[in-house]
Amino acid sequence: MKKLLHTFLPACLLAGAATASAADELHIYNWSDYIAEDTIENFEQATGIEVVYDVYDANEVMEAKLLAGRSGYDLIFPTARPFAERHIQAGLYQPLDKAKLEGLDNLDPVIMDSLASIDKNNAHLVPYMWGSSGIGYNVDKVREILGDDMPKDTWRLLFDPEIVAKLADCGVTLMDDPTEVLVAANIYRGADADDFSRDGIKAASEVVAAVRDDIRYFHSSQYINDLANGDICVAHGYSGDVLQARDRAAEADNGVNIAYAVPSEGALVWTDVMAIPADAPNPEAAHAFISYLLKPEVIAPITDYVAYANANRAATELVDEEIRNDPGIYPPEETQAKLQVTPTPSERQIRALNRSWTRVKTGQ
Amino acid sequence: MKPTSARPSTRHLIIAVPWFWLALFFLLPFLFVLKISLSEPTLAQPPYMDLIREIEDGFVTLVINFSNYQLLLEDSLYLSALWGSLKVAAISTLFCLLIGYPMAYAIARSPLHWRLPLLMLIILPFWTSFLIRIYAWIGILKANGLLNNLLMGLGLIDSPLAIMHTPLAVYIGVVYNYLPFVVLPLYATLIRLDLTLLEAAADLGCRPWKQFLLITLPLSMPGVIAGAMLVFIPVMGEFVIPDLLGGPDTLMLGKLMWTEFFSNKDWPLASSLAALLLVVLILPFVLLRHFERRSEEGNP
Amino acid sequence: MSTARQFKPEEPWQAPEGEPIVRLENVTKRFGAFYAVDDISLNIHAGEFFSLLGPSGCGKTTLLRMLAGFETPTSGRLLIDGQDVTDIPPYERPVNMMFQSYALFPHMNVADNIAFGLKQEGMPKSERQDRVAELMSLVQIEPLAKRKPHQLSGGQRQRVALARSLAKHPKILLLDEPLGALDKKLREQTQFELVNIQERLGITFVVVTHDQEEAMTMSSRIALMHEGRIEQVDPPRRLYEFPSTRYAASFIGSVNLFDGYVTEQNDDQVRVQCDDAGIQLEVRHSQPLVPGMAVTVALRPEKVRVIHQLEADTPNQLRGVIKEIAYLGDVSIYHVELASGKRVQFTQSNVQALAEQPLTWDEEVVLSWSANSCGVLTE
16 A cells, blocks of 8 residues: 555546547556656657546545546556455456466566455455555664663554653654554454454444554654654654655764664555456456556566555565665565465455544544 | 515515525525434444334334434543534634734725725635645644754754644644634724714723724624634534644544544544534524623513 | 895894804915915804805815814814813714714614714614604605615715704714705705704804805805915805905806906095906995095995996996896896996896897997995905
8 A cells, every 4th residue: 555645636637537548548647757758758659559647646536536437547546455355345346357367477486375355266356566554763863862771663653642741742653544553453452353343343443542642643644754854753654655764864874864664563465457447448458558568577677666666576676676675675585474465354344444543633 | 484474575575585595505404414423333224214214014114223422421531622623713713813803904904995905815715725824834843844844044042843643733823824814804893983982982081992892892892703603613613624734642632533434434423513513603693692682682 | 934144133243252162263275385374263162053164175164073082183272062172082072973974883873873873872772762753754755764875865865964963962063065965956955954953952063165046045154264364254135246356256146347446435435446347436435435445346246236227426437338148047247348448247047038128239238236235345
């Protein structure tokens, strides 16, 4: 799952849906900054298909457009859980014509197996990028406050009221995302990650409420800058974003030393996938684009650019060495063992989650 | 519309145009919203159920669901958001008036050749995008923004003031953005004010400050009310400014509606929130007209 | 109701020892390079009904506004009841004004408008109500107390404005074209009412008007203004019968003017050689004049007698031909062309409905008037 940058921007985009396309026109709807700079141009030159490329900053915005109907898009990039999962249930995607797709066997079987649990026989989805969410922190400052024996890889940095109170002046932030935060809270309190029962949500909300007054803000992207500038000490964030903050600080040479940790209690992993809406005007071209992205030599530079791991095993060796060896992007085996896929709440549970979240955030 | 004569005339046609406009672009969309608000959410395209459903073999039934409204009234979250919006709208309107009134007054009383340039200065910000203006405020208010850097540079403060992501930032953004909507109608009222009325008041022993309170202020009430409405109503549903400048504890209807519509995919609840907002906004209008009519009739 | 007033018994301006209630000392008001009021000195006495008369732009309204305090003189002093008020703001002056537009407060009803000034001075409510009732009865608008100004007719508004300006017992009431917005019939009726009220209350009225008839009817004295200066200050009759300047003579009523020069003066009589008239005119005049001095003889049309033949030993006879007749009902105006081509106007009352021998076009007539009936203007 990617950042929820500024949520209203895509709301504006909602107004003007793509118009019906000509035969050789492909309408793509993807996250912002989620593809290499020359990918589209190269594809157009290789195939002669003209691409109309729109971007969003939140799954919800893409979803609202999809649900409203006749979005006009041929290819979208939802996060697998819970978005693509429920779209498949609602019949919003068309099955892939695998005869038209080359290189499917290059895809990581672990990821494909995991996706098969929400997409029977991998009929609709092709994985794109994946990553985890965990804790980004300012190594030196946190050590200064908590001492050398500080906890590094635990949700206690975000949810233990005693620790958070100590770190409050330095700055602790949480994502503005009910599923991410409340599931993390569930893991922290030792419950099942997917305990979305009334009591489960209530207990998770109480975990957040207990530290709420010491949380500087709830935001899903602001922390990138603030971590890099040394304005905050601990942030709940996506792997790629924290690593981006680390690199920015290094570039600025400002003495800020950022690290990303996957909490030992467990953390969430997410996968963004490609899917073709049922009412796509030009599924033919969409298949062509998926095929193009399945080429290892195409997807590897994208990973270099966006700093997220792709799902293509054949591409890993083509990825820039620095990225390939970054445990934050391509985590080692022991870290992978701690990762679990984002559980999917039911519709009713989602609403309960969101409403409870608004309450916690606003201190109601 | 009540026709006064059997034969349709040009006058009726002319009156019909705005009615038609309202019906097409206000009433009809609102009926859609109302319809959705009486429905139930479902995972489909579109994500709500039809009110009229075929049960079996051509048996059709109408299912109206009031539970959304029930939830709005039962769950304190929504009433708190309504209260939050009312609070922000009321306080912003007050400050817009407090700042906008002297501005409008100064422009209306300035020499003739100054008025147009001054009015242009009020309108000028509208020539840049609304979003750019809000982002500019982020640049001014943030921890290492213009304001804090200036104050720290002058040695007035040691650590940055926390203004961004606070209610204060929301008020600043709202008041800044909506100020012209107060200044313009107030200017229009004040420029029409007969200055001999002030002379008459002065002549009858009224000092300048009381002239303002007893004559200028009551006679500019139409402008005050128009300006207040132009601020209060849109701020009630404001989403962008609290989202960008406000903090997580800024609870307003606009943001809640966003959550219901996008995060929860609960179009029916979002629609019933919209309907609630409309009722809250229309009520003062109806009351105002009622009192206006009464005060007209109260005189022989 | 009294007709045009007789001020004979009390003519306060004749008593030099009496302290005037309004005193203007060399008052000048300049707007940029424009002199709205140019070095005016003037005394107005208690109880007067004083009119400032002149065409628009003559400075009369500016003068009034300076009395009210809305304008500050550029130079000069202004005293009211012996107190220098030059720099006193309007809300501290013992004067009130009735505005040309009436300036009624549109958001207050009639009673509140009238009570406004009383409220400002902190009069207790019961006393205030009595005073308002008294004023409404004075101007006969009792039934209108609860109406708003926009629900009143022009005449009613005028009465409300009058009542409001009288409420505080001002020492001086300033009235700016008080009847200007009324139609002719209402205006004539209201003129007398104004005079009546003024006499009953004994308040000094200073009225600005451009209507000479109005000024003549109501005023104890009239200051005739022209281009920021005062041409003449006199009671209406004097102003009419003995204008001191050509401007004064021609502004009020109609006048025939004969330019000429003095040939001789004895006792209270001067002889003026007028080329237009073709003869020497005899005029009664007591101020000394030098022979050869250029003067103008002024003759009011109604002072002219028509005869059919020249009479012996009678001065001031002119022969001419009737060229135009204007029948106005009560009077007729005749234009007579003299041999020199100059036209002379005279009027005749239409005493009979059908005159036996009415004057008619192209009829040759002789015009005659006595030396007492005309005047000499030196300016």
